[in-house]
Amino acid sequence: MLNKRDLFFYKNLLFVAIVLMIFGCASQQLPHGGPKDVTPPRLVKATPPNMTRHFAAKTVRLDFDEYFKLNNQFTEISMSPVQDKQPEFKIKDKSLVINFKDTLQKNTTYVINFGKAIQDVNEGNTLKNFTYVFSTGPHIDSLSVSGNVTNSLTQQREKDVTVMLFPMDKDSVYFGKKKPTIYATTDTAGNFSLNNLHDGDYTIYALKESAPDRIYDKDDELIAFLKKPIHLYSDTSDIKLSLFQQDPQKFRMVEKKFDQDGKLFMVFNKKLTNPSLKVIYPPTFDNLKIVEFSKTNDTAKLYMKNMDFDSLSVAVLDNGKPIDTVTKEKGRKETFKKDFTFVLSSGANNKLKPYTDLLITSTAPIDNIDESQITLSEDSTSVAFNLVKDTSGTRKFTMKYHWKQDAKYIVDFEPGAFTSIYGQKNIRFVKSFTIDKAENYSTLTLHVTVPDTSKQYIVQFYQDNKNILNSYPISKNGNIVYKNYLTGKYHIRVIYDSNRNGKWDTGNVKKRLYPENIWIDPTEITLRPNWDAEDKLDIPREVVVQ
Incomplete structure (x- = not known):
């Protein structure tokens, strides 16, 4: 029989065991994580x-x-x-x-x-x-239309594109005005299928939007169409639609603003052919302007030597003809932060591409240069150079010199070496750089064969579709030489330049015009260090879609 002392001991022991059991159970948790749910409702x-x-x-x-x-x-x-x-x-x-x-x-x-x-x-x-x-009757319509959608420029299949079908008699009523009732979305491989269709005649379009509403009504949307109607009396397959961004029919100013440095910055909704600007208010200020257009002629920068005005009215012209007028107000005494510094073409790695000049770009247009305040040092020794203004604008100029591979260079702009159009003098600017190794670059000779010497083709050399490095028009068999390109992987794209204007022309829905055809060479070109490469380019005959 247990005495009181033993009984007290066992009671405490039992209490501790119960407490441990409770907290042990409480600390147990269900495992977290597991595979993410990627399946839609079924x-x-x-x-x-x-x-x-x-x-x-x-x-x-x-x-x-x-x-x-x-x-x-x-x-x-x-x-x-x-x-x-x-x-x-x-x-x-x-x-x-x-x-x-x-x-x-x-x-x-x-x-x-x-x-x-x-x-x-x-x-x-x-x-x-x-x-x-x-x-509601004994028969269910069962005809279908299927095919795929690609991008005209990249030749890649496009996913999440809306493919729309309109009865012929309702095309002009619905397209671009109302949402379609017959549509499907392309899958990850760019394929589509429209099912349970009634027999009849249809028009077909593909539309890629940033904010989907299934109505073609914005300049930045991609569109595709077939010129000929689909006569649907049996299942129709292998429909090929090629997306393109149409040039806007009407010119529109997308953005206009005075930047922090005081320039008027303008963005257009379309590329212009031969743009120019004319200041019409204040009436005597037109000869005080300095204008820069982007390479694509769809943006403009307007610098004014005299900022003493409360509003600025500017006429936008293309090929000498006025197409719009822009008016922007500002405070007459409004101040702007006019930074005055420089960027060199040696880039972030401070290495200048071999066999090239040093391109210097200022943040403000230059009015005067005092070359006596500019020094170029080669391995700590001052050397003579030639400074040339760039014809493309007043913010760029090149420093020409016979660069040496293993030398170290320092460019030194003393205070007052440059004077901006606003009367600013630069503060001291010092930049060091070297010449990149020649073995990091290569030369490619491309032996081109054209299928038809009566037509023109544009051969484009690129690394990605947004960065075309070289465009070369060609109409007969010959060689294209690409010199001094960084080692890496490159691609070739060919434009069938049907109107021989030296550029790719997009399509037009209203005029029922397709964009100019593009063929992309599936072979990837690899440029190796310090290597002169040769390759063949046999341009295939153009496949014309009716």
Whole structure:
């Protein structure tokens, strides 16, 4: 029999065990993580079933395997044929209930296209191109149109592009004005399929938008089309659509502002051919302007030597003809921060490309240069140089010298070496650099064969599609030599220059013009260090799409 002391000991021991058990259990947690949900909601049941004939219901119930939401339902969801009173869509738990508010036509196939509206609640996974189809008669339309969409410039397949089909008799009424009722979105491989179509004649378009509304109404949108209608009396496949950005029909000023340094900065909605600016107010200030246009002629910088004005009116001209007038106000005594410094073409790595001049760019237009205040040192010894103003503007000039591979150079601009148009004198600017090793660069000789000497082609050399390094027009067999290019991987693109104007011309929907064709050589060119490479370019015959 236990005495009181033993009994007290065992009671305490039991208490400790219970406490440890409780806290031990409390500290146990379910494992975190696991694979991320990447699957969209899945239809489990439809009432009435999808593809129902002799449809007579007033309500449709779609049951899914998880909770979902409707994203942009008024933009994404459409019904064909269109009803005067749109159906009502309500979410109940994991189900979507559709209530029809209008009378359905007899012997008609209806397609409800949900686009990208149905998304799961947690991860936003989208059920793309889901349709609910039914017929009020004994027959369901079953014809289809399929194909793919590519980008004209890159020749790459494009995903998430809306492909739209319009009945011929409604094309001019709907396209660019109303959302289509027959559409599909391309998959990751750029493929599309439009199903449950009625026989007849259709026009087809593809549209890529930054803010989707399925209406072609913005300058930056990409569009594709077929000139000839689709005569749909049997399944039609292998439709090829090529996207392009159309040149805006009307000139528009996208942006106009006085920058911190006082220049008037302007952005246009389109590239101009031969742009110029004229100051029309104040009336005597036009001869005080300095203008710079971008290489693509779609932006302009206007510097004024005299800033004593409260507003500036500028006429924009192209080929000498006025196309717009810009007016921008400012305070007459408003001050601007006019930084006056320089950037050298030796770049961030302080290495100048071999066999090139040193390009110097100032942040403000230059009015005067005092070369006696400029020093170029080679290995700590001053050397003579030649300074030449750049013809493209008043902010650029080149320093010419016979550079040596292993030498160290220092450019020194003493205070007052440069005077800006605002009367500013530069503060001291010192920059050191070396000449990059010649073995880091290569030369490529391209032996070009053209398929038709009566036509012109533009051979473009590039590393990425936004950085064309060289464009060379050619109309006969010959060689193109690319000298002094950094080692790396390059590509060749050929434009079929049908109008022989030396540039790529885009298409026009209204005029039913396709963009000029482009062919990209699938062979990647590798330039190795200190290597003179040779390669062949056999340009294939142009495939003309009617």
